[in-house]
Amino acid sequence: MVVDIHRCRFVDYQPHTITSLSFSHKSTKKFSSQDLRLAVARNNGDIEIWNPKNKWIHETTLYGGKDRSIEGLVWSTRENEEPRLFSIGGSTVITEWNLITGKPLKHFDCNAAIIWSISINESQDKIAVGCDDGTIVVVDISGGPGSIEHYAFLQRQESRILSVVWKNDDYIIGGCADGRIRVWNFGGDFQIHKYSLISTMRVDKSKTESTLVWSVLYLPIQNQIISGDSTGSIKIWDFTHFTLLQSFKVHAADILTLTTDFNNESIFSAGVDRKIFKLQLIDSNNNNSNSNKKQLKWNIVSNRLFHSNDVRSITSYESKNYNFLISGGVEKSIVVSSLKSFTDGQYRKISFIPQEEHVVMNKSQNLIILWQEQTIKIWKLLKRKIVEESDEEEDDQEDEEMKDVEDVEDKDDDFLIGNYKDSYELVSKLTLADEDNITSVAISQDGSKLAVGRLSTTKLFNLSNKPNSNKLKINKINHPELNSKGSKFLLFNDSSSLILSTPENEIFKISLDExxxxxxxxxxxxxxxxxxxxxxxxENINNLKLTSNNSKLIVSRISGAIDIIDLESSSSTNESIQSKPFLRLSSFINKLEITLQNTLIVLTQENKIYEFELNFDGLNSSAHLTNWSKINSEFLPKQFINQQEIAHGCFLDKTDNYKIWIYGSNWISFFQLNQNIPINNSKKDAKKRNRQGHQIGLNNEFDDMDYEFEESDVEEQDFENDGLNYQDRLIERADFIKELNNDENNGNNKDGIPFGITKKYKSILFANCLNNGELIIIERPSSLLPKTPAFKLNQIKV
Structure with missing residues (x-):
């Protein structure tokens, strides 16, 4: 199969530095809580909440604002209380977040200097923050959500406190900017010296500048303090006598962050030199058969280079079913590795491409719209031209400079037809005066209106062409109803009405006709x-989708619930109209799509595809799988199911009513919804070529002229829902196909390829189908991102 692809790299999406990482729960010997989440803070003020289950799902975002970098995060997960999230960021304020709305729930001013560090105690009812003026402030959060009360000021000293950590509920340890580690008594044995300094330890001095203790860590099992400083040294201190036990010069630059495992037998450090080092507690008497006494000493056992730039934060979580070491920083990607197999195990770098789309497209006017922070950019695709072979070198140079929109590939690539080059023009750039980050953008089908949503308000703009120019003129439309409502999701029902979902999960249809x-x-x-x-x-909304005639709205929620709203129904009173429940899945619903056959495509977090019949007879019918889904949903090709990156988007093919395209950050695939996924259990024929598609293969080309098939392309699975195993389900599937084949009108087209996938496109920000049936793929390769100078490591040439 050959497809014409427009490959674009001019959309300049800018990911943001990871500044802090925090797991919601502590490591445990038991199985992890189903509420385990990872909070990821970025320097644009956003906090992302990730679910580590399966493929790491980005569930929701707490949106920040201009110049509001988040520099520290802590969770409180007390028993019988919903998880609470707190942050600091370049101010004197501690912020508690409302996880439902994404808005701050409470701002608490500590009445001290700028806060540099934050930590929560063992009981999770008090938070300590270290300030620029040398003060440690303790606040009480035991009153429940929204309750932050001042508790105590600890004895002040002169140096700013760069890092802070609790020893249980009794002592607070701080790493300071004068090269000292200080310990305060909060509720320990020294009651006469409560809130006072009880000890000071000094790290090595730098010859050129002050030594900064960027990170401190307390190991309760070993009763030791671990410090990491700007000289690249890790020091182990005995908490009982406040004496130095061991010192290691491991890093070539500042150590910014430390973490440990559940048993306190490993220490992981990272910082400016990009490397992550592992220190292991080892018995130094292993080779001495005459000694029965254990002498445990820390030793450097390994290091890994996962990152291309500074590592700003590292955190860990361990349980019976999870084993995570998470790191992030200036490189902007989250790196997931293993605590237990850190030395030689595999790791995963989650793409910096957001799982929520930041690009929308208007096909009628060929407009591509990027929104980020307070800025919206609009490009217009102009007429394309054929690129001669002699121009290919020129095109490669332009590609490096981000000056082209093209689909030039190797000559033997059957994925494309010919070589094309599109010209484009930035026709408008809009920067909002308000400081809040944009949450959603929508454009009407005729391209005349633009809606911009934030948590506090929604703005409406009119778009018009400037005379004798491709530029767009933007005029603000004053709409009182929109101005007073914040929004997380926006959809134009038509040019005269707008659908929005508020942070409180209210849904409104607002007429734009006065x-x-x-x-x-x-x-x-x-x-x-x-x-x-x-x-x-x-229970928050995570997807809105209109049916093809704009009469019904499909709404999915993070919990896996899907509702249907009849937009044509009206109420004679001011009361709200109730939606109808349609479906409840146990999996996170990633994306929705409505086909031209009036069916609903549901993509789940496991990269599963389900197709449901949409029967709107009174909106009371239950969800039923289509024949295609009954046959194929549990037998999808493993090269699709096993993609580490989940689907970021899906769209219909304009030239084929039964074809749906699905893409992730580094792959794009299609499914033919009138074709069954073939399965061949015979290993004798596993390596044969077959033009009829008896086996879906691992070939990454979309080429139906020469398709190689290999064995075991469909995952063997346990089907817990009805107790059937893999072989039983195969028999059931075969019987159902046979039954359908007896029906002359079953509509199953047996020609063509039912599935294809390619990984030729990297960092896919957006993909869709143009009006003429061609595809547009917008890439944002990491090589095109602005680079912050990284620490240069010594290279050993062999």
């Missing part, structure tokens, strides 16, 4: 069954 008597209609989502999870935000 003469419309029913200018605003509110829709209320159905109640969900009681969930065991304490995370209240799992």
């Amino acid at each position: 003469e419309d008597e029913q200018s605003i209609i509110e829709y209320e989502l159905s109640d969900l069954p009681k969930n065991k999870s304490k995370l209240t935000y799992i």
Whole structure:
């Protein structure tokens, strides 16, 4: 199969530095809590909440604002209380976040200098922050969500406190900017010296500048303090006598962050030199058969180079079913590795491409819109031209400079037709005066109106062409109803009405026609069954999708629930209109799509595809799988199922009513929804070529002229829902196909390829189908991102 691809790299999306990482729960010997989450802070003020289950899902974002970098995070997960998240960031304020709305729940001013560090105690009812003026402030959060009360000031000293950590609930340890580690008594044995300094330890001095103790860590099992400083040294201190036990000069530059495993037998350090070092506690008497006494000493056992730039934060989590070492920094990608197999195990670098789309497209005007922070950029695709072979070197040079929109590939690549080059033009750039980050953008089908959402307000703009120019003129439209409502998701129902979802999960249909008597209609989502999870935000909306005739709205939630709203229904009173529950899945619903056959495509976190019949007879019918989904949903090719990066988007093919395209950050695939996924259990024929598609193969080309098939392309799975094993399900599938084949009108087309996938495109920011059936793929390769100078490591040439 050959497809014409427009490959674009001019969309200049800028990912942001990771500044802090924090797991919601402590490591445990038991199985992890189903509410385990990872909070990822970035320097644009956003906090991302990730679910580590399966493929690492980005569930929700707490949006920040201009110049509001988050520099520290802590969770409080007390028993019988919903998880609470706190942050600091270049100010005197501690912020507690409302995880449902994404807005700050409480700002608490510590009445001290700028806060540099934050830590929570063992009981998780008090937070200590270290300030620029040398003060440690302790606040009480035991009153529940939204409660932050001043508790105590600890004895002040002159140097700013760069890092802080608790020893249980009794002592607070701080790493300072004067090269000292200080210990304060908070509730320990020294009651007469409560809130006072009880000890000071000094690290090595630098010859050229002050030594900064960037990170401190307390190991309760070993009763030791670990420090990492700007000289690249790790020092181990005995907490009982406050004496230095061991010292290691491991890093070539500043150590910014430390973490440990559950048993306190390993220490991991990282910082400016990009490397992550592992120190292991080892019995130094292993070779002395005459000694029965253990002498445990720390030793450097390994280091890994996962990052291309500074590592700003590192954290770990261990349980019976999880074993994570997470790191991030200036490189902007989250790196997931293993605590137990750190030395030689595999690691995963989660793409910096966001799982929520930041690009929208208007096909009628060929407009591509990028939104980020407070800025919106609009490009227009102009007419393309054929690129001669002699121009290929020129095109390669332009590609490096981000000056082309092209689909030039190798001559023998059957994925493309010919060589093309598109010209483009930045036709408008809009920077909002408000400081809040943009949450969503939508453009009307005719390209005349642009809606911009934030948590506090929604703005509406009119787009018009400037005379004798491709440039767009933008005029603000004053709409009182929109100005007063914040939004997380926006959709144009048509050019005269807008659908928005508020941070509180209210859904409104707002008329843009001033003469419309029913200018605003509110829709209320159905109640969900009681969930065991304490995370209240799992009932949040995460997808909105309109049916092809714009009469119905499909709404999915993080919990896996799907509702249907009849947009044509109206209420004679001001009461809201109730949605109808359609489906409840146990998996996170990643993306939705409506086909031209009036079916609903659901993509889940496991990269599973389900297709449901949409029967709107009174909106009361339950969800039913289509014949294609009954046959194929549990037998998808493993090269699709096993993609580490989950699907970021999906869209329909304009030239084929039954083809759907699905893409992740580094792959793009298609499924033919009128073709069954063939399965061949015979290993004798595993290596044969077959033009009829008896086996879906590992060939990454979309080429139906020469398709190689290999064995075991469909995963063997346990089907827990109905108790059938893999072989039983195969028999059931075969019987169902046979039954359908007896029906002359089953509509199954047996020609063509049912599935294809390629990984030729990297860092896919957005993909869609143009009006003429061609595909547009917008890439943002890491090589094109602005680079911050990284620490230069000595290279050993062999």
